[in-house]
Amino acid sequence: MVSRIGKEIEISPVELASQIAKKVKINLASGTPDPKKIPLNDIREAYTEVIEEYGAKVLFYPGAGGQEELIQEIDKKFLNLLGITKRKDEKIVITSGAQHALELIGKYFLENDVIAVENPTFIETFNSLKLRSSSIVPISLDYDGLNVDELEDILKIVKIKLLYTIPNCHNPAGVNISECRRKRLVELAEKYDFYIIEDDPYRPIAGEVPPPIKNFDTSGRVIYVSSFSKIIAPGLRIGFIIANEQISEKISLLEQLDFSTSTINQYVVARLIRKGMIEERSKELFRYYGEKMKILIDSLRENGLNEFDPPKCGFFLLLNLNKNSWDVFYKAVEKGLSFVPAKPFFIRGGETMARLSISVASPEQIVEGVKILSDILAR
Amino acid sequence: MVSRIGKEIEISPVELASQIAKKVKINLASGTPDPKKIPLNDIREAYTEVIEEYGAKVLFYPGAGGQEELIQEIDKKFLNLLGITKRKDEKIVITSGAQHALELIGKYFLENDVIAVENPTFIETFNSLKLRSSSIVPISLDYDGLNVDELEDILKIVKIKLLYTIPNCHNPAGVNISECRRKRLVELAEKYDFYIIEDDPYRPIAGEVPPPIKNFDTSGRVIYVSSFSKIIAPGLRIGFIIANEQISEKISLLEQLDFSTSTINQYVVARLIRKGMIEERSKELFRYYGEKMKILIDSLRENGLNEFDPPKCGFFLLLNLNKNSWDVFYKAVEKGLSFVPAKPFFIRGGETMARLSISVASPEQIVEGVKILSDILAR
Numbered sequence: 001m002v003s004r005i006g007k008e009i010e011i012s013p014v015e016l017a018s019q020i021a022k023k024v025k026i027n028l029a030s031g032t033p034d035p036k037k038i039p040l041n042d043i044r045e046a047y048t049e050v051i052e053e054y055g056a057k058v059l060f061y062p063g064a065g066g067q068e069e070l071i072q073e074i075d076k077k078f079l080n081l082l083g084i085t086k087r088k089d090e091k092i093v094i095t096s097g098a099q100h101a102l103e104l105i106g107k108y109f110l111e112n113d114v115i116a117v118e119n120p121t122f123i124e125t126f127n128s129l130k131l132r133s134s135s136i137v138p139i140s141l142d143y144d145g146l147n148v149d150e151l152e153d154i155l156k157i158v159k160i161k162l163l164y165t166i167p168n169c170h171n172p173a174g175v176n177i178s179e180c181r182r183k184r185l186v187e188l189a190e191k192y193d194f195y196i197i198e199d200d201p202y203r204p205i206a207g208e209v210p211p212p213i214k215n216f217d218t219s220g221r222v223i224y225v226s227s228f229s230k231i232i233a234p235g236l237r238i239g240f241i242i243a244n245e246q247i248s249e250k251i252s253l254l255e256q257l258d259f260s261t262s263t264i265n266q267y268v269v270a271r272l273i274r275k276g277m278i279e280e281r282s283k284e285l286f287r288y289y290g291e292k293m294k295i296l297i298d299s300l301r302e303n304g305l306n307e308f309d310p311p312k313c314g315f316f317l318l319l320n321l322n323k324n325s326w327d328v329f330y331k332a333v334e335k336g337l338s339f340v341p342a343k344p345f346f347i348r349g350g351e352t353m354a355r356l357s358i359s360v361a362s363p364e365q366i367v368e369g370v371k372i373l374s375d376i377l378a379r
Numbered sequence: 380m381v382s383r384i385g386k387e388i389e390i391s392p393v394e395l396a397s398q399i400a401k402k403v404k405i406n407l408a409s410g411t412p413d414p415k416k417i418p419l420n421d422i423r424e425a426y427t428e429v430i431e432e433y434g435a436k437v438l439f440y441p442g443a444g445g446q447e448e449l450i451q452e453i454d455k456k457f458l459n460l461l462g463i464t465k466r467k468d469e470k471i472v473i474t475s476g477a478q479h480a481l482e483l484i485g486k487y488f489l490e491n492d493v494i495a496v497e498n499p500t501f502i503e504t505f506n507s508l509k510l511r512s513s514s515i516v517p518i519s520l521d522y523d524g525l526n527v528d529e530l531e532d533i534l535k536i537v538k539i540k541l542l543y544t545i546p547n548c549h550n551p552a553g554v555n556i557s558e559c560r561r562k563r564l565v566e567l568a569e570k571y572d573f574y575i576i577e578d579d580p581y582r583p584i585a586g587e588v589p590p591p592i593k594n595f596d597t598s599g600r601v602i603y604v605s606s607f608s609k610i611i612a613p614g615l616r617i618g619f620i621i622a623n624e625q626i627s628e629k630i631s632l633l634e635q636l637d638f639s640t641s642t643i644n645q646y647v648v649a650r651l652i653r654k655g656m657i658e659e660r661s662k663e664l665f666r667y668y669g670e671k672m673k674i675l676i677d678s679l680r681e682n683g684l685n686e687f688d689p690p691k692c693g694f695f696l697l698l699n700l701n702k703n704s705w706d707v708f709y710k711a712v713e714k715g716l717s718f719v720p721a722k723p724f725f726i727r728g729g730e731t732m733a734r735l736s737i738s739v740a741s742p743e744q745i746v747e748g749v750k751i752l753s754d755i756l757a758r
Contacts, residue, residue: 002629003490003511009632015443035435043438047426056414059422059614064394096475096639103637111382128636132382235438235642250381253388257507258482260475260639263614 005131012124013344017329021338026369028356029338031171031315035360037285038233042277043268050267062263065252066094066240070270074240077273081282082203084224084242085215091248096237096261098201098227103128104251105197105223105241113161116154116194118146120318120345120353121164122171125199129164138347139163141170143309145177148184155192162195168209169202169314172345172355176312179210186213189221196222201239204231204278206313207286220244228269231281236265289315292358295366303374315359318342321377325354328376337372384510391503392723396708400717405748407735408717410550410694414739416664417612421656422647429646441642444631445473445619449649453619456652460661461582463603463621464594470627475616475640477580477606482507483630484576484602484620492540495533495573497525499697499724499732500543501550504578508543517726518542520549522688524556527563534571541574547588548581548693551724551734555691558589565592568600575601580618583610583657585692586665599623607648610660615644668694671737674745682753694738697721700756704733707755716751 014031021029050058065071071092079086086092095101102125110132117126119138130136137154140147146165165185167177177185189196198213203226214222220243227239238261241251255261272278296317297310307320321328325341332338342353354373358366393410400408429437444450450471458465465471474480481504489511496505498517509515516533519526525544544564546556556564568575577592582605593601599622606618617640620630634640651657675696676689686699700707704720711717721732733752737745 002488003486005633005636006487006629009629009636011632012635015635032440035439038435038438040430040435040438044427044430048423051419051423056417056419056612059417059419059612060414061411061608061613062616096637096641099636099638103639107382108385109381124635131636229440233435233438234440237441237639237641250385250388253390254384256391256394256503257384257388257478257510258475258637258639259478260482260616260637262475262616262641262644265641265644 008131012127014124014340017338017340020333024333024338025336026365026372027338027360028358028366028369029340030360031357032234033230033359037288039277039281042272042275043233046268046271047264050264050271054267058264058267060263062259062261062266064255064259066092066261067263067266067270070094070266073270073273078278081278084212086242089220089245090242091245093241093243093248093251093255094261094266095239095241097229097234097239098199098225099125100237100260101225101239101241102197102199104254105225106132107254108247108250109162109195114158116151116160116163117347118165118170118173119347120172120342120350122166123344126164136347141173141175143175145170145175145181146185148181148188152188155188160192160194162197163189164197164199165213166199167213168200168206169311170316171314172316172340172342173309173318174311174314174316175309176209177213182210182213183216186216186221190219194221197225198222199225201225201227201230202314204282205285205289207290209313214242220247223247231278231285232269232272236269237262238265238269286313289313289358292361292363292366293317295363296356296358296370299367299370303370305370305374305377315357317356319354319356321352321354323352323377325352328354328373331376332372335372335376337369387510391506393503393719396717396719399712403712403717404715405744405751406717406739407737407745407748408719409739410736412609412613412738416667418656418660421651421654422612425647425650426643429643429650433646437643437646439642441638441640441645443634443638445471445640446642446645446649449473449645452649452652457657460657463591465621468599468624469621470624472620472622472627472630472634473640473645474618474620476608476613476618477578477604478504479616479639480604480618480620481576481578483633485511486633487626487629488541488574493537495530495539495542496726497544497549497552498726499551499721499729501545502723505543515726520552520554522554524549524554524560525564527560527567531567534567539571539573541576542568543576543578544592545578546592547579547585548690549695550693551695551719551721552688552697553690553693553695554688555588556592561589561592562595565595565600569598573600576604577601578604580604580606580609581693583661584664584668586669588692593621599626602626610657610664611648611651615648616641617644617648665692668737671740671742671745672696674742675735675737675749678746678749682749684749684753684756694736696735698733698735700731700733702731702756704731707733707752710755711751714751714755716748
């Protein structure tokens with residue numbers, strides 16, 4: 001007999017589809033940032049520079065909560081660039097990417113509690129919360145993001161501990177929550193006494209999006225999660241949390257249980273921020289991925305595939321195939337195309353939905369992939 | 380209301396003493412490897428080399444379970460060098476250091492179970508297990524390590540889920556478990572149906588020590604934990620687990636919850652193993668720390684402080700001060716010396732014990748530190 005988490009953990013369906021995807025020509029499955037856009041030279045130089053400047057210090061054990069040098073750079077520069085307001089009673093805690101942040105938040109808050117989540121949601125990050133909750137309340141999404149009216153109807157009858165949301169460039173739905181809904185979410189959190197986990201890894205490459213939900217929060221009900229995976233590189237495993245003092249303090253202590261955030265990688269990210277890399281890449285990557293997304297949207301429409309909300313940013317578009325998406329998936333793989341059948345992202349429904357990603361595919365591959373998909377669906 | 384772990388987590392007493400220690404001249408508190416011995420140039424070169432050789436691949440998301448390149452180097456070279464036998468039904472899982480390994484193991488196995496542990500033990504790593512157990516059975520240590528007779532007496536009346544042990548260069552007790560006791564531990568695990576977590580971070584710098592407990596195991600009851608923190612550098616956060624297929628598979632899956640192990644750092648460690656750095660440093664560091672330990676032992680004896688088991692390896696010596704160690708600690712800090720009052724390492728007793736570390740102090744500082752301690756005790 002093992003723990004509940006030990007019993008219930010299983011291979012992520014996204015991982016499974018990605019493994020199959022590796023074997024095909026056209027990859028519309030993977031959600032990893034485009035390898036062509038990883039700033040290899042800058043990263044290589046940053047490693048050399050931090051070792052030369054700081055010496056052995058960059059290779060000591062990490063302090064729980066994160067290295068002060070990185071916290072300062074985020075506080076001085078990165079938050080400002082992203083339009084994130086940090087209140088005086090809030091602190092930054094460095095984590096090993098957003099996924100680690102979610103695991104720490106889940107570990108801190110949850111012990112068989114009721115939580116609410118967008119339907120669909122990104123199951124991989126959500127898993128840390130799911131495996132520690134007793135029951136999950138799914139809330140519909142539309143083009144303006146999470147349906148706040150539906151949420152309030154549910155809150156009137158169900159007490160929740162927290163709500164998990166991806167406000168920008170939603171994975172897998174590709175939508176952004178509108179500004180007025182963001183305000184409303186904070187009001188609901190106040191009124192019905194729950195916390196909001198705002199998982200916002202795409203903001204650094206999202207272009208013009210509404211302010212973070214946490215900017216509307218005055219009482220510490222929003223825990224903001226960010227990451228350098230999209231704007232720099234996922235292999236560094238650096239992200240952060242902003243939360244009120246009590247929560248950030250406790251989450252720092254919980255980091256003592258895994259001590260997993262590489263010290264030198266924190267210095268490397270601090271260095272890259274200091275050198276102005278983020279400003280530069282933020283616009284460039286928004287433009288780069290935006291162009292690929294436009295190609296996907298145009299191709300789908302040209303092929304008469306119209307059942308989707310056109311994303312304004314990010315990597316993902318959620319398409320209704322009107323057929324079982326696993327059936328379509330296996331046919332697509334035979335033709336050299338992969339995507340992610342989106343059922344696993346849904347708490348309920350979603351059997352005919354497909355997540356298409358533009359992150360690693362070239363423009364030509366996107367066009368060809370849509371053609372393959374359209375041919376399969378036409379039969 | 381938060382989770383049990385969220386409620387019970389508190390600042391590590393070792394961290395607290397270390398923070399005070401930073402402000403004094405002579406640091407016999409810190410357990411961090413000597414900064415002078417971190418191979419900065421080799422590490423800097425390895426970062427450059429892996430980026431040049433593999434390109435963007437080293438900066439992708441890490442695969443759950445670890446990068447194949449590192450697993451291969453450990454399997455082909457590192458285990459052999461350390462005298463670790465891996466059975467065919469066992470697998471290596473890469474972690475963000477040994478601490479992360481312990482967190483994953485705790486998360487997998489424990490949900491309010493009874494566990495056994497050496498008294499004293501290293502409270503920081505043990506915390507991941509402690510916070511998930513209902514009750515902790517302390518087992519005495521002597522110069523030959525964990526007292527197996529006492530353990531069996533307890534096993535006759537108490538059912539335990541697992542035993543946590545540090546077999547070599549024990550932290551804080553400085554002892555090694557004898558070979559016959561290692562065999563006996565495996566027999567007991569079989570007979571009384573429990574798992575053994577063998578936390579062995581010091582083996583790479585331990586010189587000649589008995590074979591790992593896991594070498595005597597034939598049925599997958601031992602989970603072996605290792606780390607590159609002492610032999611290379613802690614700031615990379617790379618360690619690993621060896622466990623039977625079922626457990627290693629599940630622990631790989633649990634890594635999907637935090638995805639915290641830096642991809643590029645795994646390639647860097649693989650590169651350093653391949654270049655033969657480990658063989659070279661293994662002997663050199665054993666000699667280096669051994670000389671400092673000898674100075675500590677000789678100084679203590681010269682000053683009439685004899686109540687300790689002389690360590691054969693590692694960083695730590697556990698000294699009985701015969702006075703409340705916190706009282707002595709505060710007086711020592713006033714005189715410019717720090718150590719760790721060892722009470723927090725004990726499940727029971729230990730009020731008069733002090734952990735002295737030779738890892739970062741110079742030979743002169745060790746001699747001076749013992750003189751200060753002896754003066755305080757003589758008063």
